[in-house]
Amino acid sequence: MTINQKINYFVLKYNNFSPRLSGLKMRVAVFGAGGIGGYFGARLAQAGNDVALVARGSHLEAIQENGLFVKSSTGDFHIKPFIATNSPAEVGVVDLVILGIKAWDIREASEQIRPMIGPDTGVLTLQNGVEAPTEVADVLGNDHVIVGVSPVRCFIEGPGRLKHIGGIDPQLTLGEIDNRTSKRADSIRAAFSSHQVSVQVTDNIQYYQWWKFAGAVTLGGIGALTRVPTGVWRQIPEPRSLVRPCIEEVISIAKARGVTLASDMVEHLQRSMDKMPANHMTSMQEEIMACKPSELEYWNGAVVRLGKKAGVATPLNEVIYYSLLPQEKRARGQA
Numbered sequence: 001m002t003i004n005q006k007i008n009y010f011v012l013k014y015n016n017f018s019p020r021l022s023g024l025k026m027r028v029a030v031f032g033a034g035g036i037g038g039y040f041g042a043r044l045a046q047a048g049n050d051v052a053l054v055a056r057g058s059h060l061e062a063i064q065e066n067g068l069f070v071k072s073s074t075g076d077f078h079i080k081p082f083i084a085t086n087s088p089a090e091v092g093v094v095d096l097v098i099l100g101i102k103a104w105d106i107r108e109a110s111e112q113i114r115p116m117i118g119p120d121t122g123v124l125t126l127q128n129g130v131e132a133p134t135e136v137a138d139v140l141g142n143d144h145v146i147v148g149v150s151p152v153r154c155f156i157e158g159p160g161r162l163k164h165i166g167g168i169d170p171q172l173t174l175g176e177i178d179n180r181t182s183k184r185a186d187s188i189r190a191a192f193s194s195h196q197v198s199v200q201v202t203d204n205i206q207y208y209q210w211w212k213f214a215g216a217v218t219l220g221g222i223g224a225l226t227r228v229p230t231g232v233w234r235q236i237p238e239p240r241s242l243v244r245p246c247i248e249e250v251i252s253i254a255k256a257r258g259v260t261l262a263s264d265m266v267e268h269l270q271r272s273m274d275k276m277p278a279n280h281m282t283s284m285q286e287e288i289m290a291c292k293p294s295e296l297e298y299w300n301g302a303v304v305r306l307g308k309k310a311g312v313a314t315p316l317n318e319v320i321y322y323s324l325l326p327q328e329k330r331a332r333g334q335a
Contacts, residue, residue, distance in 0.1 A: 026191040029094045037100015039154040045079040047195035052091045053081045062160025072164040093118040103127040103298040110139035129298035145177040149208040170197045175205030214250040220282035221320035231278025249314045256310035
């Protein structure tokens with residue numbers, strides 16, 4: 001930690017990290033400051049909030065030395081967190097923790113962030129899939145969990161540098177895990193101050209979760225099997241014919257779990273798919289094609305797993321999941 005960071009840390013600790021005393025809107029910790037978590041944390045810092053970044057390795061060292069640079073399709077910017085560290089205990093209790101890690105790290109991360117959790121702390125999940133909020137709640141309790149859904153694509157371009165890609169304006173939809181209304185969710189929206197991010201608070205966050213989930217597992221699964229960008233396979237009748245049944249399997253599971261999705265969802269997602277850049281690939285497809293560990297287990301694997309629990313047949317997602325599973329295990333050193 002640099003001298004200035006130490007000074008900021010002890011001043012804020014003396015003031016109990018109070019937004020009121022520090023003159024800032026909210027105190028936020030990003031656990032996993034790469035990708036989408038780092039992006040939203042940087043936007044919150046840009047809007048004038050106290051933001052701590054919890055990271056590791058060369059990425060952390062670069063942030064401690066020079067701050068965090070974000071190259072964005074909406075304009076590049078740079079922020080300096082009030083503290084950058086690998087220790088949640090060094091940050092202390094905050095108003096909001098943003099979980100910016102992969103789905104497979106959620107349960108362990110939920111334990112690691114305990115030093116930053118107070119009675120009223122919100123924990124914002126941004127992971128792909130639909131299971132992360134429940135996993136966090138299993139560890140910390142429902143009262144802490146806020147569910148976030150966003151189309152933002154962002155990744156670490158180099159130590160201390162993020163790259164936000166895509167032609168989609170930055171958006172974030174959030175809501176309490178039990179769909180109750182809360183001042184906390186409204187406070188998060190206000191904290192962004194419309195700073196290059198459009199934030200919507202909903203009392204039906206599961207709807208948005210499952211909507212995104214249906215599109216992701218379809219695009220990711222078909223893309224990973226065909227190993228070509230969306231713009232290629234969507235023009236070929238045979239792989240394109242897989243879109244409807246893949247989405248319908250997800251819709252059936254959602255319905256069995258009490259989540260009703262729009263009747264025209266398949267058509268809407270197909271139109272969205274046709275508007276995507278020709279070179280579009282999901283993060284899961286990119287990871288699988290690079291022979292890296294992916295979120296297969298939390299995308300198509302989750303469809304199969306949740307389908308079995310709900311008594312819903314998922315034959316297409318089973319084929320996708322079982323076909324990709326050997327490579328996934330190999331990438332993880334399990335085969």
